[in-house]
Amino acid sequence: MSAANLSDLRNAGMATEPSASEALYQRALQVMPGGCSRNVILRKPHPLYAASGRGCHVTDIEGRTWLDFANNMGSQIHGHAPASVVEAVQRQLENGTAFSMGTEAEIRYAEYMCRRMLNAERIRFCNSGTEAVMCAIKAARAFTDRPKIAKVEGAYHGLYDYAEVSQTASPKSWGALERPASVPVASGTPASALAEVVIVPFNDTARALAILDEHAATLAGIVIDLIPHRVGVIPADEGFVNALGAWAARNGALLICDEVITFRTTYSGAQQRYAVRPDLTALGKMIGGGFPVGAIAGREEVMRVFDPSVSPIRLPHSGTFSANPITMVAGLATMEQFDEKAVDELNALSDRARSQLREAIATASIAACVTGAGSMFRIHMKAVPPENYRSAYPTAAESERLNKLIGLLEDQGILLINTGTGMLSTAMGSAEIDRLSDAMLQALRRL
């Protein structure tokens, strides 16, 4: 409803005063298409507007407090306003926020990440996960002098034209499993971009390798998220990942791990659980300590494409806010606090969450299931856990039931990501997990 319509109704005595959130949304609609800068905040009848956050709780402008399992799409690993980050940022703020100079903060953080990660001999920072994946793809092209990338059907890797192909494929558009179609996300995506992206099915080694073989001479790299959110928060099989890695090595292509989300699942990232080592890793979210961030890390030989002292320079890379010291100090404080013990404790808490959610589903006797790994879970309104993007794809009825379930959880002050996914933070303990599973049981009973 437009602001004009609302005021007409009010003048006619037919509408009560809009809530503060409704009023904000009406203002937002006048200045931003759809009323926002990121679609993920949209919900009916209007977005929630945050007033403040502390630990695992967020208070909205209506004064309502939420138990936050969305954590800004998984970026807030320690919840909101953790003391160590606030302190580090306040100290840096007083000394300036961005310079046309390097800072020691950047070097210190780069040293830390290279020590912590596997196969990260060099790293460069940027401003988002989208940018990190884009830079990794461009680095693979520059290194191999080849144009194409392969990616898993349905996987989300940000907004870069090539990285987003088939992210929203549907039964109408996805084509045969033997050869999934390269489906555009944005209107106007050039056909040439689609032609450079090869889509493989998730955890289906034989089909994936057969498809890759057809593009062996032109593939620069294979991009893989080891526990892809949109595919269903299902871990990639060891055999699948090893086969992709071996195929890449055999055929002169690179393996690129998108660990923008999954870095939270293991001390050195989800790749730690696999034998194969990627040539490049894209990072984001958590490693910014609550500030915008991305990073590309990998083998020295490959990362040399970014080196401007090599002539001719193969891949120029800059960014006004890349490696700004606020992000660097916030990121380092965050990651130091997310040490091996913290990772293990958060994963154990998440095991408990998944198991209690499954119990709630069994008790309510509803056709639903829980997938997930590390500190992530996802609810599907399906009796059997899905195995890939196609089996995770919700029917219209399942989507409706999931939206209803999320609404019923929201009625109890529980905030999830709109796919039914939860990302835990270290600010949570068993009391919060009990609250989640109790709320889930209540919600399932009311479905």
Ligand SMILES: Cc1ncc(COP(=O)(O)O)c(C=O)c1O
């Ligand atoms: C796996 C993965 N890659 C890349 C991105 C893009 O990151 P950003 O939103 O910071 O651009 C996301 C964001 O959700 C992601 O989940």
